[in-house]
Amino acid sequence: MEKIQIVAVSDDNYAQHLGVMLISLFEQTTSRKLISIYIIDGGISSINKSYLTETVKEYGSDIFFVQIDKKKYKELAVKDNMSHAAYYKLSIPEALHFLNDKVLFLDCDLIVNRDIKGLWDIDISNYILAAVVEPEFNRHGEIKIAKTSKYFNSGVMLINLKLWRENKVSEKALDYLVEMSSRIKLHDQDAFNAVLVDKAWLPLPNYWNQRTSKYQLMDSFKLSNENIFSERENELAILHYTGYSKPWHYLSIQPFSDVYERYLRKSRWKNYEPLEKKEMIKLLSKKLVVFGTGKASQLLTERLICLGHSIEYYVDNNKEQWNSTFYNKKIYGLEKLATENKKEIYILVASMYYEEIKLQLEKLNFIESIHFNLGWKRR
Numbered sequence: 001m002e003k004i005q006i007v008a009v010s011d012d013n014y015a016q017h018l019g020v021m022l023i024s025l026f027e028q029t030t031s032r033k034l035i036s037i038y039i040i041d042g043g044i045s046s047i048n049k050s051y052l053t054e055t056v057k058e059y060g061s062d063i064f065f066v067q068i069d070k071k072k073y074k075e076l077a078v079k080d081n082m083s084h085a086a087y088y089k090l091s092i093p094e095a096l097h098f099l100n101d102k103v104l105f106l107d108c109d110l111i112v113n114r115d116i117k118g119l120w121d122i123d124i125s126n127y128i129l130a131a132v133v134e135p136e137f138n139r140h141g142e143i144k145i146a147k148t149s150k151y152f153n154s155g156v157m158l159i160n161l162k163l164w165r166e167n168k169v170s171e172k173a174l175d176y177l178v179e180m181s182s183r184i185k186l187h188d189q190d191a192f193n194a195v196l197v198d199k200a201w202l203p204l205p206n207y208w209n210q211r212t213s214k215y216q217l218m219d220s221f222k223l224s225n226e227n228i229f230s231e232r233e234n235e236l237a238i239l240h241y242t243g244y245s246k247p248w249h250y251l252s253i254q255p256f257s258d259v260y261e262r263y264l265r266k267s268r269w270k271n272y273e274p275l276e277k278k279e280m281i282k283l284l285s286k287k288l289v290v291f292g293t294g295k296a297s298q299l300l301t302e303r304l305i306c307l308g309h310s311i312e313y314y315v316d317n318n319k320e321q322w323n324s325t326f327y328n329k330k331i332y333g334l335e336k337l338a339t340e341n342k343k344e345i346y347i348l349v350a351s352m353y354y355e356e357i358k359l360q361l362e363k364l365n366f367i368e369s370i371h372f373n374l375g376w377k378r379r
Helices: 012-028 046-058 084-095 161-166 169-180 187-195 226-231 257-264 275-285 295-306 354-363
Strands: 004-010 035-041 062-066 102-106 110-112 129-133 152-160 201-203 238-240 287-291 313-315 329-332 345-349 372-374
Touching (some): 012 046, 012 257, 035 046, 084 169, 345 354
Parallel strands (some): 004 102, 287 345, 345 372
16 A cells, blocks of 8 residues: 655754654544654654654554755844744755655644545645645735635645656746745745745545644634534644744643643653743742733633733733723733832743834833743743
């Protein structure tokens, strides 16, 4: 029978999450012994390599760690605390030169919830790749593609290696990034979309890459979301934890974090505790202020309350919110922070406008990580 060839990219920061993803993959796939795993090694420690190897071997499968030339990416810009591993997908066809047919690329920050063979068996003989469309995409001008072009998420890609190589996709994407990496937001994903026209790739059903950011700000979201998961199980063949907040963060506001936890408990990393947990315990002696009063702030507040933290007050840039209350605490403008003793408070920003708010706080001489931070870590 045909082997299912899976490829992923990881550095040491993401090795645990790669392990959790692989466990979900094997648990859901009946033909797991026909799976081969190829890991493009972005700097995985020897202990995490041994954990990953033991995990894969337990399911009767094979794992191979592949080295690439990282120097070609070192001058490219990286954003949001990402590493240059964000670009290593470009090296897949070169690194897997011994494979001639197709591979399935999977990001580390996802959970597989359906037999992966259903995705593997999709015919892409006439396409360079297959991926899921992001229908809300609106940055066509920024990445220099036609307004009518569809845009795909590169976290799940079924890749036709032969056509990829023939069309020099990696070379074209790298050329694009040399010019554009400092101006675009999503690294390899923007590059692939810029060099591939619609007819070159096949749109997949949404359930093969269901991004949790779609659910994150839904009114129906609850921190305990087993019912949501079971009700929507059929549309979550692959659950992709997109957005800044991740399920392994202490202050995670991710929907379906419990699904990640379920597989984490089966892994060699089951005793993992978020580093920011210790940081938050240290903050108990300080006044905790939340910047933002939207849905993200609501979810963060509920998470903080759940963990036993109390909030002193809220800050918002919207003047209409000032002097009203949010979770029974008063809402102030930025001027309130200017009067505070910086040693006595810590600010958690709960907003998609973090970069703008960061600049505002820095003008008041607040220092990132010392006096404020995003309400959840980025890696």
